[in-house]
Amino acid sequence: MGTLNQLVIGASIGAVLLLAALGLTFTFGQMGVINMAHGEFIMAGAYTAYVLQPLAGDQAVIVALPVAFAVGGVLGLILERLIIRRFYGRPLDTLLLTFGISLILQQAARDIFGAPNVQVDAPGWLTGGVDLAGVRIAYNRLFILVLAIGCVVAISLYLSKLRQGRRMRAVMQNRQLAAVSGVATGRVDQATFFIGSGLAGVAGVALTLIGPVGPTLGTAYIVDAFLVVVAGGLGQLKGAVIAAFVLGVLNSFVEFWTANGASFAKVVVFAVIIAFLQFRPQGMFVLKSRALT
Amino acid sequence: MLSPFRLDLLGKYLCYAIVAVGISLAWGRGGMLTLGQGVFFGLGGYAMGMHLKLQDGELPDFMSWSGVEELPLLWKPFANPVFALAMVIVLPVLVATLLGLLVFRQRVRGAYFAVLSQALAAAFVILLIGQQGLTGGTNGLTNFQYFFGLDLYEDADRRILYLVTALILGASYLSVRQLVRSRYGQLLVAIRDGEDRVRFLGYDPALVKTVAFAVSAGLAGIAGALFVPLVGLLSPANLGIVASLELLVGVAIGGRYSLAGAVAGALLFNYAKTIFSEQWPDGWLYVQGALFVAVMVWAPRGLAGLSHQFRDALSSRRKVEVQA
Amino acid sequence: MSALLEVRGLNVVFSGFHAITDLDFTLQAGELRFLIGPNGAGKTTLIDVITGLTKPASGSVRFAGEDLAGKREYKIVRAGVGRTFQTSVVFDELSVLDNLDLAAGFRRRMTGLLRRRHGISDDVASALDTIGLGDLADRPAGVLSHGQRQWLEIGMLVVQRPRLLLLDEPVAGMSRDERDRTGELMQSVAKDHTVLVVEHDMAFLRRFASTVTVLHEGRLLCEGTVAEVQADPRVQEVYLGRKERV
Numbered sequence: 001m002g003t004l005n006q007l008v009i010g011a012s013i014g015a016v017l018l019l020a021a022l023g024l025t026f027t028f029g030q031m032g033v034i035n036m037a038h039g040e041f042i043m044a045g046a047y048t049a050y051v052l053q054p055l056a057g058d059q060a061v062i063v064a065l066p067v068a069f070a071v072g073g074v075l076g077l078i079l080e081r082l083i084i085r086r087f088y089g090r091p092l093d094t095l096l097l098t099f100g101i102s103l104i105l106q107q108a109a110r111d112i113f114g115a116p117n118v119q120v121d122a123p124g125w126l127t128g129g130v131d132l133a134g135v136r137i138a139y140n141r142l143f144i145l146v147l148a149i150g151c152v153v154a155i156s157l158y159l160s161k162l163r164q165g166r167r168m169r170a171v172m173q174n175r176q177l178a179a180v181s182g183v184a185t186g187r188v189d190q191a192t193f194f195i196g197s198g199l200a201g202v203a204g205v206a207l208t209l210i211g212p213v214g215p216t217l218g219t220a221y222i223v224d225a226f227l228v229v230v231a232g233g234l235g236q237l238k239g240a241v242i243a244a245f246v247l248g249v250l251n252s253f254v255e256f257w258t259a260n261g262a263s264f265a266k267v268v269v270f271a272v273i274i275a276f277l278q279f280r281p282q283g284m285f286v287l288k289s290r291a292l293t
Numbered sequence: 294m295l296s297p298f299r300l301d302l303l304g305k306y307l308c309y310a311i312v313a314v315g316i317s318l319a320w321g322r323g324g325m326l327t328l329g330q331g332v333f334f335g336l337g338g339y340a341m342g343m344h345l346k347l348q349d350g351e352l353p354d355f356m357s358w359s360g361v362e363e364l365p366l367l368w369k370p371f372a373n374p375v376f377a378l379a380m381v382i383v384l385p386v387l388v389a390t391l392l393g394l395l396v397f398r399q400r401v402r403g404a405y406f407a408v409l410s411q412a413l414a415a416a417f418v419i420l421l422i423g424q425q426g427l428t429g430g431t432n433g434l435t436n437f438q439y440f441f442g443l444d445l446y447e448d449a450d451r452r453i454l455y456l457v458t459a460l461i462l463g464a465s466y467l468s469v470r471q472l473v474r475s476r477y478g479q480l481l482v483a484i485r486d487g488e489d490r491v492r493f494l495g496y497d498p499a500l501v502k503t504v505a506f507a508v509s510a511g512l513a514g515i516a517g518a519l520f521v522p523l524v525g526l527l528s529p530a531n532l533g534i535v536a537s538l539e540l541l542v543g544v545a546i547g548g549r550y551s552l553a554g555a556v557a558g559a560l561l562f563n564y565a566k567t568i569f570s571e572q573w574p575d576g577w578l579y580v581q582g583a584l585f586v587a588v589m590v591w592a593p594r595g596l597a598g599l600s601h602q603f604r605d606a607l608s609s610r611r612k613v614e615v616q617a
Numbered sequence: 618m619s620a621l622l623e624v625r626g627l628n629v630v631f632s633g634f635h636a637i638t639d640l641d642f643t644l645q646a647g648e649l650r651f652l653i654g655p656n657g658a659g660k661t662t663l664i665d666v667i668t669g670l671t672k673p674a675s676g677s678v679r680f681a682g683e684d685l686a687g688k689r690e691y692k693i694v695r696a697g698v699g700r701t702f703q704t705s706v707v708f709d710e711l712s713v714l715d716n717l718d719l720a721a722g723f724r725r726r727m728t729g730l731l732r733r734r735h736g737i738s739d740d741v742a743s744a745l746d747t748i749g750l751g752d753l754a755d756r757p758a759g760v761l762s763h764g765q766r767q768w769l770e771i772g773m774l775v776v777q778r779p780r781l782l783l784l785d786e787p788v789a790g791m792s793r794d795e796r797d798r799t800g801e802l803m804q805s806v807a808k809d810h811t812v813l814v815v816e817h818d819m820a821f822l823r824r825f826a827s828t829v830t831v832l833h834e835g836r837l838l839c840e841g842t843v844a845e846v847q848a849d850p851r852v853q854e855v856y857l858g859r860k861e862r863v
């Protein structure tokens with residue numbers, strides 16, 4: 001009964017996690033950078049929709065998708081150029097560094113938009129839902145799902161078909177080798193940062209469909225998005241997709257099954273991940289390397 | 294003599310300094326960046342808080358507010374002071390040992406470990422908030438009257454409490470310093486700089502790391518337990534992701550590789566936080582954020598490491614940063 | 618006569634690539650054996666398998682009659698197998714002495730670990746003497762030259778008194794002088810240890826080797842004295858077109 005609905009809710013959360021995790025897994029895999037400020041790109045994307053609301057009315061969410069992609073992307077690019085690129089290959093240092101940046105961005109959002117949450121209205125055609133086997137499936141959840149699938153297809157086409165994307169894969173697998181084969185790795189890094197951060201912006205827009213927008217919106221999702229990276233394997237598109245949906249659905253079902261469920265869901269998810277790491281310590285998929293540490 | 298209000302704050306800083314001693318061991322020496330130290334702080338704190346709430350033999354106030362009429366089973370043993378004191382250390386050490394063995398054995402380390410420890414903090418906070426009737430939810434535990442015979446509203450009694458806290462900080466500092474200088478301490482550093490190499494010297498790095506992690510967790514637990522009577526309140530906000538990171542900033546600023554630096558950094562950072570948030574509440578986050586950035590960019594070894602940095606610059610021998 | 622190390626029917630596959638194929642390899646106690654072969658022949662992989670770093674697809678590794686399959690690395694070390702790596706790894710922040718002490722103490726219990734080092738144990742002193750770094754004992758290992766680091770590594774192995782030492786290209790990147798000293802060091806170590814050395818410097822080989830095993834593309838090519846191996850046409854073919862330094 002409610003199972004189907006729960007499945008869709010979980011999948012839509014997974015979809016948002018996936019959009020957020022893609023940027024993380026690529027920047028981590030390719031540049032050894034852990035970007036905690038990534039959550040604030042989500043937040044920036046959500047506020048983009050909010051800002052566009054007076055202009056675009058109830059179509060703000062749709063108009064905001066490309067704009068938020070650009071906003072997130074440019075923010076990411078600025079960050080990369082200004083500071084992060086000096087920290088390549090130092091994940092722990094970047095983690096602390098970008099956490100500082102994330103605090104600054106959160107406070108900036110608070111100063112610009114105010115501390116209370118704001119609401120973005122969904123387009124009329126996204127309210128309501130479709131009745132499936134006696135259960136009402138909300139359109140906005142389905143929309144998020146379709147959006148994420150679209151983004152993943154676009155990314156995988158980019159990675160396999162476009163020269164720029166193939167270069168990105170090359171740098172991820174072996175930076176030195178790519179560099180000596182004539183790939184301008186700096187360019188590729190910037191592109192990766194732009195696309196990854198842009199996707200976070202898109203995730204932010206998606207989130208406006210299922211809840212209010214506030215300065216700490218990103219914090220709530222960034223931790224789970226990192227778990228997706230850990231479980232999926234570094235720089236792995238396929239791994240991220242599977243991990244994101246499994247986490248999203250698992251989360252939603254634990255919340256549904258246990259009384260007072262939201263409280264336990266995160267603990268259960270955490271335990272499941274630790275258990276999973278007992279079998280696959282490096283996540284679902286691994287780039288083989290024999291480097292000693 | 295400090296005014297009671299300032300003294301109160303100092304007591305709080307001393308607690309954070311105790312946590313910093315542990316972080317310096319786990320992170321500075323062992324390379325384990327723990328972003329979930331708030332969990333252990335909280336476990337120790339709640340164990341103590343539960344005992345303190347039961348000292349007058351009545352049902353804790355928040356329980357009656359949330360409609361709980363009988364003392365929950367989980368709470369009952371905490372009425373016993375020996376049990377509660379033991380739990381202050383046992384709970385954090387147990388959780389850290391379990392997590393440590395499970396992840397370090399699988400060679401989950403570096404950033405992965407950091408991310409997992411952060412996820413643990415996030416999950417822990419949500420669990421606490423959700424269990425309103427058991428934990429006091431968002432408000433946490435408040436209103437403590439007595440601490441093992443000390444009246445928490447008497448200045449003279451409170452002084453004793455500060456003294457105890459200062460002594461415990463001193464003892465923690467000295468024991469961890471001893472540990473760092475022992476063969477175990479050298480082993481820990483060796484694992485930080487070359488885990489696989491150490492493995493091929495016949496040691497089990499997972500075990501060695503877990504011990505350091507558990508010690509740091511135990512110290513955080515003790516600090517949390519002292520925090521409760523000193524501050525008079527413990528809520529999820531004191532142990533979440535942000536709180537856990539704040540426990541870390543002081544260490545980063547002071548210098549993660551130096552025990553004294555870590556302690557000084559924790560005291561300084563929290564003092565600065567008090568001053569700033571009094572003067573310019575909205576600006577504090579900017580300052581804190583900028584501090585993170587500044588330290589990482591200009592002084593990754595912290596203030597205590599500046600001389601080291603200076604020496605390195607002089608000999609212009611660019612050493613490859615050791616990746617933890 | 619029982620062998621100290623017996624490798625039987627070993628196969629190692631990396632995602633479809635056969636790094637070692639049907640390898641049989643035996644080492645008698647007390648031997649000093651050289652293992653040579655072109656780059657990618659599988660020499661390091663063999664050492665990785667023996668020491669538990671790489672899991673074989675099939676085959677067995679027996680050490681002193683004991684099956685090493687599935688053992689954790691540090692347990693294999695405790696069973697008496699020590700190794701060095703192609704890139705030397707010593708602990709830069711610790712002094713030379715502390716590096717040796719750390720290596721020597723791997724059987725210490727936790728309680729013993731909690732004490733500070735006082736003085737120098739006999740084992741460490743004699744290792745320090747063997748590797749000739751006595752003057753630098755209290756300097757951090759970070760200041761050592763490349764050659765000195767390799768010697769320190771060998772010293773760290775020796776203090777552990779392993780029954781089998783596996784040295785992966787110990788003289789790579791060394792000067793002529795350093796090579797000679799390393800060779801002498803190796804011979805003195807080999808007096809009371811079983812040693813397997815991966816090396817393919819021919820001059821070094823002729824000077825210090827007695828028995829040589831040649832690997833090629835993951836298979837055993839031949840085994841014998843230096844002269845025999847050099848005369849083997851298959852070996853010449855493998856190394857064809859290359860200078861002496863393979």
Ligand SMILES: Nc1ncnc2c1ncn2[C@@H]1O[C@H](COP(=O)(O)OP(=O)(O)O)[C@@H](O)[C@H]1O
Nearest residue numbers: 288289290631636655656657658659660661662
């Ligand atoms: N972990 C690994 N993953 C994939 N291929 C590997 C791995 N380790 C070794 N190889 C491959 O196995 C072959 C043998 O390598 P190696 O044993 O290092 O050769 P050698 O030490 O004789 O030069 C090489 O082709 C190498 O690329």
Ligand SMILES: [Mg+2]
Nearest residue numbers: 660661662703
């Ligand atoms: Mg090799």
